[in-house]
Amino acid sequence: MAENQRIHPVAVDVEARPTTPLVPNGSSVSEKGSPARRPPPIRRPIPVIHAKPPKSASCCCKCVCWTISLLLLLIIIVGAAAGILYLIFRPKLPSYSVDSLKISSLGLNSDMSLYAEFDVEITADNPNEKIGIYYEKGGRLSVWYADAKLCDGSLPEFYQGHRNKTQLHLALTGQTQYGSALMTALQEQQQTGLIPLDLKVDAPVAIKLGRLKLKKVRILGHCLLVVDNLSANNSISIKASNCSFGLEL
Numbered sequence: 001m002a003e004n005q006r007i008h009p010v011a012v013d014v015e016a017r018p019t020t021p022l023v024p025n026g027s028s029v030s031e032k033g034s035p036a037r038r039p040p041p042i043r044r045p046i047p048v049i050h051a052k053p054p055k056s057a058s059c060c061c062k063c064v065c066w067t068i069s070l071l072l073l074l075i076i077i078v079g080a081a082a083g084i085l086y087l088i089f090r091p092k093l094p095s096y097s098v099d100s101l102k103i104s105s106l107g108l109n110s111d112m113s114l115y116a117e118f119d120v121e122i123t124a125d126n127p128n129e130k131i132g133i134y135y136e137k138g139g140r141l142s143v144w145y146a147d148a149k150l151c152d153g154s155l156p157e158f159y160q161g162h163r164n165k166t167q168l169h170l171a172l173t174g175q176t177q178y179g180s181a182l183m184t185a186l187q188e189q190q191q192t193g194l195i196p197l198d199l200k201v202d203a204p205v206a207i208k209l210g211r212l213k214l215k216k217v218r219i220l221g222h223c224l225l226v227v228d229n230l231s232a233n234n235s236i237s238i239k240a241s242n243c244s245f246g247l248e249l
Helices: 055-089 179-190
Strands: 095-108 114-126 131-135 140-145 148-154 158-160 164-176 195-209 212-227 238-248
Touching (some): 095 179, 095 195, 114 131, 114 148, 114 179, 140 164, 140 179
Antiparallel strands (some): 095 114, 114 164, 131 158, 131 195, 140 148, 140 195, 195 212
16 A cells, blocks of 8 residues: 555745744844844834913913003002092082072963072082182072972082182072973962972082192082972071082092
8 A cells, every 4th residue: 555655746946045044033144144133113203292371362361460450550549649639638528508599480371381480599618628619611500399390590600719608699490381280289388388399409510629620520419498488579488408419520
């Protein structure tokens, strides 16, 4: 049985290059026997990204901080200046009192409107020792009954010096619609002998501190009066008077 077996020769490729054996350290051996070194691997550096805040956001924050700081500084300066001026001048509001009230005319017109003409004498008091008051154009004094304005008139323009009292004589006139109902209410109120009236003051003034004239402000106020009658050309007695005033910048 061994005789029947045939041995086939293996074809050898003469042109095939012999493989290069490897030395134990992993490098290949050249044909001359010396090991051939492999080129070192290329190492690429990993870029480092530094996180930085956007420049626009940083600029906005700085602007806001500077603006707030300047506003706070301005408020402190204005407050300090106002405090110094207050300590130097000691400002006080002027006061007003109604000395007399006279009715020249009060009646109904042909169109049933109410016509009124009052003569009022008031005293303006400036209690300040170092502050003068300029009464500017546009001041008004008006007389009201309930929510109806009976008459009004203009305040004169004048300068009031330090610690000065000035008497003003004012002629007030007015015409009110639906005067029939208003006249009836006044006549009924007159029977009680106590008629409430409201004198309202609106005076634009300029304050003078030393030689400095400040910008215009407004003195607003009203005097609540109780009189005994509203008969024309009769002496009217003021039973009660309560005045209050404020300053509007």
